[in-house]
Amino acid sequence: MTKTVSGRSLLLIDDEDGFLAVMRRRFERRGYDVATAGSGAEALRLLRERRFEAAVLDLKMGDMDGFELLRIFRRMAPEMPVVMLTGHGGETEAAEGLRLGAAGYLLKPCDFEALVECLDGALTQDDSGGATDGQAT
Numbered sequence: 001m002t003k004t005v006s007g008r009s010l011l012l013i014d015d016e017d018g019f020l021a022v023m024r025r026r027f028e029r030r031g032y033d034v035a036t037a038g039s040g041a042e043a044l045r046l047l048r049e050r051r052f053e054a055a056v057l058d059l060k061m062g063d064m065d066g067f068e069l070l071r072i073f074r075r076m077a078p079e080m081p082v083v084m085l086t087g088h089g090g091e092t093e094a095a096e097g098l099r100l101g102a103a104g105y106l107l108k109p110c111d112f113e114a115l116v117e118c119l120d121g122a123l124t125q126d127d128s129g130g131a132t133d134g135q136a137t
Helices: 017-029 040-049 067-078 091-099 112-127
Strands: 008-013 033-037 055-059 082-086 104-107
Touching: 008 017, 008 040, 017 067, 033 040, 033 067, 040 067, 055 112, 067 082, 067 091, 082 091, 082 112, 091 104, 104 112
Parallel strands: 008 033, 008 055, 055 082, 082 104
Antiparallel strands: none
16 A cells, blocks of 8 residues: 655655656655755755755755755754765665754665655654654654
């Protein structure tokens, strides 16, 4: 059975346009209100313009490292859960992402259901007032 999340605002950040387009469609079918950014600079502009309930962030991008962007997100929107999703990285990068406050860290290609579950878990914890895994309180 497919779960839908009514109107949850999600920011997807990745420098691969095709990946962004596919993920946007899949999340929108689940009821998410999705905005996409193809660079760190674009993501920061969008975050200044509006509030997002969660973000999915690529680690390696042309203009900005995902860890750098995560640090900035933690200052701009400390309550927003961020899931890091990357094709580049391993245990060391995952540990660093969680240390910096990521709610989760998944490797590409990942199962879409696993990504949705990670986001839903982070959003549910946020709704209950608890901190997400690895997120400073």
